[in-house]
Amino acid sequence: MENKIKINAEAFEKLLTIEYYFCLAYKGKGFEVRVRFAEEDFHHLEGNGQLRDLKIHSESGNITFEKALDGFITEEQLEKSLLVKAARSITWGECYMLRLEKINGKNVWDILKLSVNDDQREFVASNEVSIIEAYTTVTNNGYAFPFGIYEDDTLVGFVMIGYDKDDYWDDAPKVADKNYNLWRLMIDKGYQQKGYGRKAIELALEFIRTSPCGKAEYCWLSYEPENKVAKALYESFGFVETGDVDGEELIAVLKL
Ligand SMILES: CC(C)(COP(=O)(O)OP(=O)(O)OC[C@H]1O[C@@H](n2cnc3c(N)ncnc32)[C@H](O)[C@@H]1OP(=O)(O)O)[C@@H](O)C(=O)NCCC(=O)NCCS
Structure with a gap:
């Protein structure tokens, strides 16, 4: 059975080598925005930091990323948490012009x-x-x-x-x-x-x-x-x- 967490970690690993650089300018004012990811961000982006009833919640982000990459964390393990549904759902704010x-x-x-x-x-x-x-x-x-x-x-x-x-x-x-x-x-x-x-x-x-x-x-x-x-x-x-x-x-x- 495919390990989705491992697949996500492999995709995330590619982001670690990239820095996004945006220049935003409007009416004579400019802003520079740099976005880059660190290993520990994976833990939070996956929502693992919210699984308070699992051990993974308190582990350091770098460690859970490495474990996910090596295939030691599976979706089945995370689904044992009662909080997994809430952790995986995102409520988007209203977006309008x-x-x-x-x-x-x-x-x-x-x-x-x-x-x-x-x-x-x-x-x-x-x-x-x-x-x-x-x-x-x-x-x-x-x-x-x-x-x-x-x-x-x-x-x-x-x-x-x-x-x-x-x-x-x-x-x-x-x-x-x-x-x-x-x-x-x-x-x-x-x-x-x-x-x-x-x-x-x-x-x-x-x-x-x-x-x-x-x-x-x-x-x-x-x-x-x-x-x-x-x-x-x-x-x-x-x-x-x-x-x-x-x-x-x-x-x-x-x-x-
Ligand atoms: C005042 C008025 C313009 C606000 O417009 P609105 O589109 O409903 O306001 P928003 O949805 O942007 O809400 C702004 C804030 O007011 C609060 N609010 C709006 N209507 C509310 C109500 N009936 N009861 C309690 N709070 C209310 C919102 O919760 C929000 O608070 P937050 O930003 O701290 O979360 C609108 O109520 C109105 O037209 N009132 C009658 C005319 C008026 O009083 N004009 C101002 C004259 S000085």
Whole structure:
């Protein structure tokens, strides 16, 4: 009967002589990544390190690799472990491509159909209101960048970024001066809690860091005090409350 562990070890042995070298570059920044394998990695890649009810679990990686290569470890031996099923299964994280698409005459109609859960309505203006605000802002010497949030071709949400203030915003908070604003964010009720909100913030910050209206010191935003989900989410990106308010909403800032 073929010894699968030995076959794997022989294939792995070939990797020991190779070093993979990648150069990744994006927007003027470069990274070098070198990947190489050592004998002890076999133990972990095979999942043997998780077989806590077998002796092999506590043996050193180099030794188990040598034993596997010599054919002294078999699948039958490992299958005696009650943990073998879990050790061999890998749970892959969700893999998706999220992107922002500028609002336009075509996608605007679908963006208007997006909505949040009833108990979240107090937390965010409707997309109709946001788009009206974007219009009045840009027609009064201000800046507004409204985007649809897409997973491939599926529209999942809406985000709007602002900069500075327009001619009619009399009671704007001080931080609004010459700074960016993560002005609106909503993920449609049918697509929440799948990681889109977090990824959309990353994309919005990436856009802001291209300085579309010039360099700024801060990105700021505000949320209702009861919006615990938004507060925790923004905090995890490094947003810090300033103690100031915009109407009823708490203001938080992130140094860019
Ligand atoms: C806030 C909002 C944009 C988050 O979008 P989302 O796609 O559901 O968020 P994600 O799936 O990326 O989750 C981000 C984090 O929030 C948590 N979260 C999201 N919804 C949650 C809920 N209903 N209850 C508890 N936690 C929740 C997630 O567990 C995740 O936590 P983690 O990253 O620490 O594991 C979305 O709930 C929403 O549109 N709310 C209504 C509008 C709103 O409040 N906008 C912000 C105004 S300032």
